[in-house]
Amino acid sequence: MSARVLMLQGTGSDVGKSLLVAGLARLFSRRGLRVRPFKPQNMSNNAAVTEDGGEIGRSQALQARAARAASSVHMNPVLLKPQGETGAQIVVQGKVWGETKARDYQAAKKTLLPYVLDSFAKLREDSDLVLVEGAGAAAEVNLRADDIANMGFARAVGVPVVLVGDIDRGGVIASLVGTRTVLGPEDGRCIKGFIVNKMRGDPLLFADGMAFIAARTGWSSLGLVPFFEQAYRLPAEDALALLGSAEPGRTRAAWITAGPLASIEPPAEVTSSNRIKVAVPLLPHISNFDDLDPLKLEPAVELVLLRDGAPLPADADLVILPGSKAVIADLAVLRASGWDADLIAHARRGGRILGVCGGYQMLGRTVADPDGLEGTPGTAPGLGLLDVETVLHPDKALEAVQGETVADGVPFHGYEMHVGRTGGPATERPLVRLADGRLDGAVSQDGRIAGCYVHGLFTDDRQRAAWLARLGAGSSPLDYEACIDETLDALADHLAAHLDVDALFSLAR
Known part of the structure; x- marks a missing residue:
């Protein structure tokens, strides 16, 4: 039986996608599921060596740890490592594949899609649930052609998408509703629900905001997540x-x-x-x-x-x-x-x-x-x-x-x-x-x-x-490794208290 799959995309960078995937990976792994994280394309110079001898983004290594799974190059098949203002090294399935300028990379994405799909297929063979993390913003329509990171991947494999917005930076209603407006009809239909992340203060003050977003987008409201104060303890990628x-x-x-x-x-x-x-x-x-x-x-x-x-x-x-x-x-x-x-x-x-x-x-x-x-x-x-x-x-x-x-x-x-x-x-x-x-x-x-x-x-x-x-x-007094695992457990508890976890799992297919 094929693994269930669910993808989290964001209204922008640093909205908390990586942290949410890590918390959900720990949460679902505690329920006895074999969970694997997957990010088709990542950009970071903070990488980790995998247990199968390659390198992936640091966030995917943390997510693998949260899932209690061995890290693998297939969890992040395309890693871009910036080397200057306009260029990057391309790492494919854990090994250096080449170098590119930003404008040239757009043409290279079509070549990289088969590697992404191959890695995704391998992860599905060994899991009950694959949690996919998008990159950047879902509505970057200027980069949509041959996209492998967000809607291009979601459409290629038929993955349901949950969109994440960041209330802490302001404008979350506009960013979520605006994403719905900007996306093409087929891409828009991939999105099944939304999460508002990093809430500070009384959640009741944003109840009307959640209802407004749901009414304007037609997406299911899956939770308003308060700011996770212990996030500073976890390794960061950016x-x-x-x-x-x-x-x-x-x-x-x-x-x-x-x-x-x-x-x-x-x-x-x-x-x-x-x-x-x-x-x-x-x-x-x-x-x-x-x-x-x-x-x-x-x-x-x-x-x-x-x-x-x-x-x-x-x-x-x-x-x-x-x-x-x-x-x-x-x-x-x-x-x-x-x-x-x-x-x-x-x-x-x-x-x-x-x-x-x-x-x-x-x-x-x-x-x-x-x-x-x-x-x-x-x-x-x-x-x-x-x-x-x-x-x-x-x-x-x-x-x-x-x-x-x-x-x-x-x-x-x-x-x-x-x-x-x-x-x-x-x-x-x-x-x-x-x-x-x-x-x-x-x-x-x-x-x-x-x-x-x-x-x-x-x-x-x-x-x-x-x-x-x-x-x-x-x-x-610091036991660093224990601190990381305790924080991942606390993050899982935090998400369990503020997300409709059963609804999220039912969306996965």
């Missing part, structure tokens, strides 16, 4: 979410542009003397920034996210240079912002710096791109803080890894996802040893500057605790 929504009464991390600092308030047992400050310059092509997620939740950490060239705090205990999808371009921005001088001064003061993946490459003497993988072929000077050199190479390293830090033998699990080979004298002092015996990364002679290709070091409680202790922070 770099904009680094600013994100705040926990009530507390912000997740401090942003320095101008003006006063705000940060997570620590518990009583964490005093100012054993709380540390971690600073992160945010560059335009930041990738795999889920490395920062556990630090956002650490009560002993004040995470300071720098943007727009804001000066590096002189009292930072650790500076992290995260991953980048365009290392040479981001190096140019780093210099133009004055962050290169700040980092060099921080190092001269004896400050600690950790570079992860692209950030590791930036710490070296040079980054060479002879094949033009990230743009125009050439070589750029790095920060010169590690005695290494990197050459970008088309062969992409993509695997889950585990091992231990060389200096103290603390175990970790994580993943690698990069192009580039790094070598030089500093690699004789590697940061980590992988389980298969390979050595990775480099450490400066004084031990204060380090980098490696392993993502996810701070996700592992053992490794994160060791870094915090090394920096003089108080002990951590």
Whole structure:
């Protein structure tokens, strides 16, 4: 018997589709169903390594976890990874397929549809319910030709659609009713119901609004979902979410542009003397920034996210240079912002710096791109803080890894996802040893500057605790993996209380 299928599309980006699919995946999996998430096309530089050896968007990996299912490349068969203002790398069924400019991608979509349909068919074979997430806005009629992300996919496979609107950003009545007006008749008939998401305040105040939308569209009203305050605990896919929504009464991390600092308030047992400050310059092509997620939740950490060239705090205990999808371009921005001088001064003061993946490459003497993988072929000077050199190479390293830090033998699990080979004298002092015996990364002679290709070091409680202790922070009460699962369960309970779940399931076919 074929699996039931239901698709959630949105009136725009960031209306909460990904979170709703994750919550419904956990909810229906708790009812004993084999649930699989599916997003035909995604655009994100925050990717995850799947259990079958490829990469997908971070949100689909979280949704798979919510469904208690092994992550698979077929859950996100087309992943676009932006490399500049107008271009992107195309990942198909987990592997790099090519590169494209935005205008050229429109012509490529027809070629990619068979891969999307193949992955969808494979998921249906192994599930009772497939929850499909659209991309962007359902009413992007300018992109409708050969669409594979929203109505084009829905029409191709006959999937019923539920449209999600975001009341928190305002104009939700107009966005839902307007979508009905703009869509062509055949596309409009795909939509069977609607959800209004992110309600703050008294839901009774919007009862008439729900009735108005239902009357004007003819769609079933499936629920008004209050804002889920614990969403900040879950990994996000869009770099904009680094600013994100705040926990009530507390912000997740401090942003320095101008003006006063705000940060997570620590518990009583964490005093100012054993709380540390971690600073992160945010560059335009930041990738795999889920490395920062556990630090956002650490009560002993004040995470300071720098943007727009804001000066590096002189009292930072650790500076992290995260991953980048365009290392040479981001190096140019780093210099133009004055962050290169700040980092060099921080190092001269004896400050600690950790570079992860692209950030590791930036710490070296040079980054060479002879094949033009990230743009125009050439070589750029790095920060010169590690005695290494990197050459970008088309062969992409993509695997889950585990091992231990060389200096103290603390175990970790994580993943690698990069192009580039790094070598030089500093690699004789590697940061980590992988389980298969390979050595990775480099450490400066004084031990204060380090980098490696392993993502996810701070996700592992053992490794994160060791870094915090090394920096003089108080002990951590955070069990990160348990926190994620507890939040997914809370999200499922939240949706169960505010959605007509039985009606949603009956719409699936």
